[in-house]
Amino acid sequence: PLVAEIYGPDYDGQIAVAQALRRQFETTPDIVDVDDSVEAPAKRLILKVDRQRAALLGVPQASVADTLDAALGGADVTYVHTGHEKHPVPVRVELPVADKASLDALLALEIRSASGALVPLSEVIRVQEGIWDRAIHHKDLLRVTYVTGDMAGDLDSPLYGMLALSQKISSEPVAGQRLDQHYIEQPENPYRYSVKWDGEWQITYETFRDMGIAYGVGLILIYLLVVAQFRSYLVPLVIMAPIPLTLLGVMPGHALLGAQFTATSMIGMIALAGIIVRNSILLVDFIQEDVARGKSLDETVIRAAAVRARPIILTGLAAMLGAFFILDDPIFSGLAVSLIFGILVSTALTLVVIPVLYYSVRYRSERPH
Known part of the structure; x- marks a missing residue:
């Protein structure tokens, strides 16, 4: 769900802001099931002697x-x-x-x-008639009021609803207050009215942040392994060059199938990095072996793509075929889309990009200055 946490110096003021923000939730397209944590006044009878x-x-x-x-x-x-x-x-x-x-x-x-x-x-x-005291919610020792909602329609990701509401809050006051907006951490100043976006957005941010760190660490480890294999700092960059090309297949693939880019999609991209590097190593290793046998670089570069195309394409097709079986899974469909379209595009481009890049690097290094 989409969750807005309202902080401020006065709890009654927080309630007023929450009620005004709830009306904005209700008038924003595709946001449904709007609710808040503000309790309605409840009467009570006090018996006094x-x-x-x-x-x-x-x-x-x-x-x-x-x-x-x-x-x-x-x-x-x-x-x-x-x-x-x-x-x-x-x-x-x-x-x-x-x-x-x-x-x-x-x-x-x-x-x-x-x-x-x-x-x-x-x-x-x-x-005597009285009113029950309202429950005051706290989060990390700060008083907080919640406004929640769910997304419906074609764009059911809470991110779109959050962005639409964020623009509204930035353009006009809410209950007479200019709200500071926070997307990652709670507000540091408790004496100003502010809203912290939480819920599924926070989970999504933390998930992709951790996945991004894992992706970066994986690329560094791959680079170090390839450096140890080829004893060069430049050749591993050539081998890893097709990794960004996976985006040319992953993103259009999600758009083509109307699938959301989820955490499992990110896992698929991490797996793609290893698959693409393996294909690149096959090509570069073939070129280096032929050059070491005395063959010309021009002939070897052209021959490498033709000779290694079959095993590279077959292994890519095998991985794509395996991913087809989880394409309709509600959780792992993103992984399947990333693998299928990422392998499809990157395999085709690897057969062209790697020989050209390697030829360019060797040509520049061997050219007399």
Whole structure:
């Protein structure tokens, strides 16, 4: 869901901002099931003992409290001892459930005064109306009010709803307040009204942040491994050059199938990096072996793509075929789309880009200055 957290110096002000922001949620297209954490005022009845009246009638205040406690919550008034029970059985007195909800039934209860007379509770109790205190939510020791909603329609990602609402908040005050907006962390200044976007957006951000870090670490490790293999700092860059080309297949593939780019799509891109590097290594290793045998660089570069095309294409087709079986899975469809379209485009481009780049690097390094 889409979650807006409202912070501020005054809780009543936060409630006013939350209610105004809720109206903006409701008027934003594709946002449904809007709700907030603001509780509606709830009435309550307060029973107060009239001390002067109770003293005049000889009714102790403690007796009034005990009588009400027994009527509403029940009380053990005595015990029954039988010859068949090891422990005494308590006798509990309590009003019926229907009478507990009736104020008249409570006030009709009688209590014995000091003189022995029975006095109705209505004689010594005054009924006042009040309002229950609202629950105050806190997050990391800061008072917070929530406004929530879900996305519907073709664009069901909360990111689109958040961006639409963010533009509204930036362009006009909310409940007379200019709101600071925070997307990653809570506001540092609790004395200004602000909104922190949370919910699925926060989960998405943290997931892709961690995936991006993992992707970067993976690329560094691949580079170090290829450096150790070819004993060169430049050749690994040529081998890894087709990795960005996977975007030319992954992104249009998601758009073509109407699929969202999810965390599993990112996992597919990480897997693609290894597949593409393997294909590049096959080509570069073939070229270097032929050149070492004394063949010309021009002939070897042309021959490498033709000779290595078959194993590269077959391994790519095998990976694509395996991904087809999870294409309709609601969770792993993004992984399948990334693998299928990423391998399709990058394999075709690798057969062209790697020989050309390697030829260019070798030609420049061997050309007399």
